[in-house]
Amino acid sequence: MRTDLFTKTFKTRPYWADIAPEVPLPATDLPDEVDVLIVGAGYTGLNAALPAVREGLGTLVVDAEHPGWGCSLRNGGQLSTSIKPSFATLKSRYGEEIATNLCREAQASLDYMHALSKVDGIDMGLREVGRFHGAHKPHLYDKLAKDCDAGHPVWKTGAYMVPKAEMPAELGTEAYHGGIVYPRHCSIDVSRYHPSLLRMALRLGAMVKENCRVVSIERQGAGFKVRTSHGPVKAGKVILATNGYTGPVSPWHQRRIIPIGSYVIATEEVPEQLIDRLFPTDRVLSDTRKLVYYYRLSPDRKRVLFGGRVSLNETDPRNSAAQLHQDMCALFPELSGVRISHAWMGFVGYTFDTLAHCGEDDGLYFAGGYCGSGVGMASYLGMRIGRKVAGLEKSPSTFERIPFRSRPLYKGDPWFLAPSVMVYRMRDRVGI
Numbered sequence: 001m002r003t004d005l006f007t008k009t010f011k012t013r014p015y016w017a018d019i020a021p022e023v024p025l026p027a028t029d030l031p032d033e034v035d036v037l038i039v040g041a042g043y044t045g046l047n048a049a050l051p052a053v054r055e056g057l058g059t060l061v062v063d064a065e066h067p068g069w070g071c072s073l074r075n076g077g078q079l080s081t082s083i084k085p086s087f088a089t090l091k092s093r094y095g096e097e098i099a100t101n102l103c104r105e106a107q108a109s110l111d112y113m114h115a116l117s118k119v120d121g122i123d124m125g126l127r128e129v130g131r132f133h134g135a136h137k138p139h140l141y142d143k144l145a146k147d148c149d150a151g152h153p154v155w156k157t158g159a160y161m162v163p164k165a166e167m168p169a170e171l172g173t174e175a176y177h178g179g180i181v182y183p184r185h186c187s188i189d190v191s192r193y194h195p196s197l198l199r200m201a202l203r204l205g206a207m208v209k210e211n212c213r214v215v216s217i218e219r220q221g222a223g224f225k226v227r228t229s230h231g232p233v234k235a236g237k238v239i240l241a242t243n244g245y246t247g248p249v250s251p252w253h254q255r256r257i258i259p260i261g262s263y264v265i266a267t268e269e270v271p272e273q274l275i276d277r278l279f280p281t282d283r284v285l286s287d288t289r290k291l292v293y294y295y296r297l298s299p300d301r302k303r304v305l306f307g308g309r310v311s312l313n314e315t316d317p318r319n320s321a322a323q324l325h326q327d328m329c330a331l332f333p334e335l336s337g338v339r340i341s342h343a344w345m346g347f348v349g350y351t352f353d354t355l356a357h358c359g360e361d362d363g364l365y366f367a368g369g370y371c372g373s374g375v376g377m378a379s380y381l382g383m384r385i386g387r388k389v390a391g392l393e394k395s396p397s398t399f400e401r402i403p404f405r406s407r408p409l410y411k412g413d414p415w416f417l418a419p420s421v422m423v424y425r426m427r428d429r430v431g432i
């Protein structure tokens with residue numbers, strides 16, 4: 001491995017966690033009993049807490065680590081309509097009505113983020129910068145153009161094509177054969193969103209306890225007995241908000257969530273002129289690879305944050321950093337002398353149908369499985385499930401109406417990951 005790749009202060013810690021303001025938690029003993037206990041203090045858990053506390057429910061959010069330790073302070077800060085399958089696929093699986101409503105809710109997740117930012121005053125540095133999605137093979141540009149012409153059957157994306165000849169105004173790389181711009185996609189400042197959300201939950205009266213791992217959830221009377229590393233708590237209702245970190249406390253959910261590592265590097269500060277030449281816009285960026293690269297500038301426009309999946313099996317972020325750097329430089333050779341200041345990874349929660357899910361089983365609530373697109377969707381489905389707990393929902397989310405299936409032999413350990421990554425790599429080489 002090249003030794004000159006890393007800065008002297010290099011950290012295997014998320015860049016966001018390094019610059020995020022610390023939110024002090026009041027030192028509270030664990031209560032004996034609460035109305036609602038939420039497991040996991042990321043976007044899902046905290047957005048679920050807001051409607052619960054607003055309705056006056058005694059709400060305790062516990063996290064095995066510290067709030068935001070999971071993906072909510074590790075992600076790329078790219079905000080889209082958060083739904084992976086195409087409308088045609090959804091329609092063939094579930095019929096037109098459900099497909100349409102899934103897409104409407106995906107759109108609603110984006111609208112919810114705007115509302116959180118503008119109406120509730122959650123500070124997340126939300127900017128509607130648009131997404132450039134590059135075609136890494138010529139025929140994939142044609143496919144993107146066909147989809148763009150057809151438009152989306154449910155919402156107006158306003159998407160438009162950028163041919164190769166116009167690339168210099170979009171992105172300083174020769175690697176793409178043009179691409180598509182989705183103008184409504186946004187970027188957020190990840191270092192500001194989670195702390196601001198946490199502050200809001202605390203201000204409204206949520207109790208938040210860190211380093212408090214839930215070890216079991218047992219039904220007891222009309223509610224639950226939740227055993228934690230700090231002792232037991234009786235809870236009327238429980239929300240599981242553990243997504244990619246879902247463990248054996250709920251084997252049913254563990255069998256349905258596939259934890260897949262995603263890896264990111266942050267570079268040291270790059271000279272302003274080079275940044276302006278390579279990234280003339282502030283868009284969030286991705287491409288047509290199955291093993292997608294996702295990248296962007298840091299909110300202060302000084303660093304490049306570059307993410308992807310580069311190894312067959314999970315690996316140390318230091319190892320993945322070298323490969324990510326190489327891949328970044330294949331797109332932007334001028335960055336080859338730029339060193340890495342941070343490298344980290346996190347577990348995204350995938351599902352077998354590549355859709356998020358939420359639901360309730362007699363007082364045990366859940367939202368998760370965002371398949372790597374959870375900034376908006378975890379926030380939105382967290383809010384929906386919190387409203388449901390608070391008795392505010394008149395009809396269930398469509399994500400609750402679709403079946404949430406596992407596969408035979410899957411118990412939470414994705415043994416099939418390495419061969420799947422290998423197949424995707426081969427498909428990416430030819431663009432299928």
Ligand SMILES: Cc1cc2nc3c(=O)[nH]c(=O)nc-3n(C[C@H](O)[C@H](O)[C@H](O)COP(=O)(O)OP(=O)(O)OC[C@H]3O[C@@H](n4cnc5c(N)ncnc54)[C@H](O)[C@@H]3O)c2cc1C
Pocket residue numbers: 039040041042043044045062063064065066067068069070071072073074075076077078079080082212213214215241242243244245246247249262263264294307345346347348349368370371372373374375376377378
């Ligand atoms: C590297 C990376 C890049 C990403 N980039 C993007 C992006 O650009 N755009 C996008 O939309 N999405 C992105 N995502 C996905 C997005 O970050 C997640 O979907 C989202 O943050 C999920 O939030 P969450 O609250 O459900 O889970 P998390 O934030 O992961 O929180 C789960 C919490 O549960 C806690 N927990 C687990 N078990 C227990 C237990 N037994 N007891 C107590 N606590 C427990 C964990 O400690 C953890 O803090 C990315 C993810 C990763 C890893």
